[in-house]
Amino acid sequence: MDQNQESIELLQNILNGSREAFDLFYEKHYSFVYNIALHIVGDHKEAEDVSHDVFLEVFQKIRQYNSSKGSVRAWLAIKTKSRSLDRLRKNKPFLINRLEDILTKKEKGADLQFLSELQKSIIIEALNHLPDEQREALIRSYFQGETHKEIADSMEKPLGSIKSLIRYGINNLRKQKPLIRWMESSGGDNNNG
Known part of the structure; x- marks a missing residue:
């Protein structure tokens, strides 16, 4: 059987x-x-x-x-x-804390692979509300796996500026309303199971 x-x-x-x-x-x-x-x-x-x-x-x-x-x-x-x-x-704070943990990990690229498509779209929406340079630095670091030095070279900025952009970007993500708005609107269909 x-x-x-x-x-x-x-x-x-x-x-x-x-x-x-x-x-x-x-x-x-x-x-x-x-x-x-x-x-x-x-x-x-x-x-x-x-x-x-x-x-x-x-x-x-x-x-x-x-x-x-x-x-x-x-x-x-x-x-x-x-x-x-x-x-x-x-559990809104749980998702925000999880996002924060992911974005501050040392691993590159692969650390976001386990996120569901839904969570990725929430993060991408939040990223879209960041200033352009912060968003670009975060995407290059966490989605594309580039080192800070590689980002500095491609963005033609000093290494210290890149580190600051990433740090400010993470701090700004913590405050992003798209995460909270999505949670408060229940994030879509609750009857899919």
Whole structure:
């Protein structure tokens, strides 16, 4: 029996009231759900909370699963992504602090790869509200992975000026209203899971 069929049978047994089936389902899929949540929220405790929310929702809304729309894992992935984004929307300072952590890391380029497309678009919108030189320095440093010296050479500015542009850019990002406005407007559709 393939894994998806086994998961479908566990869901059916859960629907019929089997606590053991729920425990097996949870064991089988917990690390998958947790890793997706961690990838999106970037915090172990938050990812654990999201994971528990997802399994509670599975238990309460088990009839939502429709095998004609995809595998159990795909269904869980969509639920997890949705609950993770909901958590980020509700926890405004968490997203802003996460953005700040990302932008102050020493790694170049790859540090932004794990962000979801939604988070990237929020960051890009916030970057668009910065003065041109600050935006260019931040994009070159954090999105293109250029060193401060490379940025100084290409922008024809002293190294100290580039460091200042990046520092001021990060400080200005902390104050950006697009992040807050997006959060307050709920960031789009809440019913995608």
